[in-house]
Amino acid sequence: MRLVRFLPAVLVLAVALLPLAVPWLKIILTVALAKGLAVLGVVVLLRAGQVSFGHAMFFAASAYSAAFLMQGFGGMDLAVLLLAGTVCSGAMGAVIGLFVVRYRYIFFGMLNLAFSMVLYALLEKMFHVTGGSDGMAVGRPTYFGFELARTAFETALFYTSLVLAGAACWCVHRFLRSPLGEALSAIRTNETRLEYLGISARRVLLIAYVLSAALAGLGGTVIAVNQGVVTPDLGYWIRSGEFVFIAILGGAGNVLGAFAGALVYELVRFYAAAMAADVWQMILGFVLLGIILFASRGFVGLYQDLVAVAAPGRPGRERGRKR
């Protein structure tokens, strides 16, 4: 059963080819990738044992920055929007991070929630600037200099998101294994020793927080241009909760978990909403219950167990690391 080892590669290929077979799926898949980027941000913080219940604020901030740029300049290039959205969220993360990295656990989570509620309220109440709860339309940007028609743009956006997701996975994977990333997980296990190594736990967490905000920002820009409209709902606390939900579903032990979780979540949501409109949330609830009770390491953990069963005696990938 060597084949099991290639499962991730096969899945990535399947996702990449799916829109060719089922064109209308690419919108949903792009949404999943955008959310996956934000979830990856949540996963970074989970490494330090911290759960943010407000991360959608960074998602919304960059989505609105895309809307403002498009409106202000009467059009813009996707590359600029992506860059601006990421930088904007990262900068916001640096400022908010200065406050939240002083706290841990429930206080950390709630402080993030509080900040996100402030942003949500601002977006909703500043009607003449943000369009209130109706939000703002986001036109179609040029694609690296090219004017694309709608379908072509959607396809291009999907593949761009896929590449961005891959690049983000690689970067975060490397980051988590670097001394900084190991120091980040040391915040969860022994902050006292970390300080006694001469490392500032707050500074490490701040760097991770900025990274995680920037990742959410990258996803936010993608979702803004994918939907063509931004509303305050993008920053609502339910959305933040959704990111945490997906992170647990996919498994926080590996960067691919964020995207595996997001894809399953979006597909289940889409089909369940179409076929069982009244009970889809219940279905998702039961899936999460099952994951927490029987496979607390999420889809990634399930996959790793599968590999272990298929090739017994082989050292796992996560050797020397337990979670």
Next chain:
Amino acid sequence: MSATLLEARNLCISFGGVQAADGIDLDVRDGERLAIIGPNGAGKTTFLNICTGYLTPAAGSVRFRGHDITALAPRTITRMGIARAFQSPQLFHEQCVIDNLLLAAAARERAWNPFRPLRERPERDEMVALLELFGLAEYAASMVDELPEGTRKLIDIAVALALRPQLLLMDEPTSGVSSLEKFRIMDLLVNALAVQGVTSVFVEHDMEMVERYADRVAVWSSGRIQSVGPPDQVLTDPAVMRDVIGV
């Protein structure tokens, strides 16, 4: 006479009526091994906590190589060259032994390249050699929480030494091991300190250990230093024998 490395003056701190430090004056000389003895609750750990910035004293000051470090944070003091091993080992229990050491080495080198894995750090051989000094190289890949307390205490010391400090503070380094093993382990430890040329302070309950391994000994009693000097003098002092050793 050698230079003073650490200089504590008139340190005072109390916890709800308990005077854990009540005018502590102590010099640690460059190159020496200084033992601290005293009954439970005398304030020995409190002294280490103040010297490393974990506690701020109500009065008094600590100077390290002439710099006032009294109100500095533990991480700042650590970077200046004081490392610490704890009474109960403080390690990253979800990481393996070598990763614990490598993180200390990376902190020492301020190596924060976010794309370079910790496990590929060039200090790896150096860290393995450090483990070998303690006879622990075989545990390099073991998870910390699978090891017995005595081994974890040694690893805690190795982590502190990985920082290449000038001064190492240890809180009962051999408390987790059997009395039969104590001397063997202390020999290893003293050798490791000599290899790096580290000055050390260690809290110890066993008088035999103090006699054998300390250059000087300071006797703690209710937040005060009752006497300080070479072990052969201090440990035969009748007052010390009565109050501390209990004979």
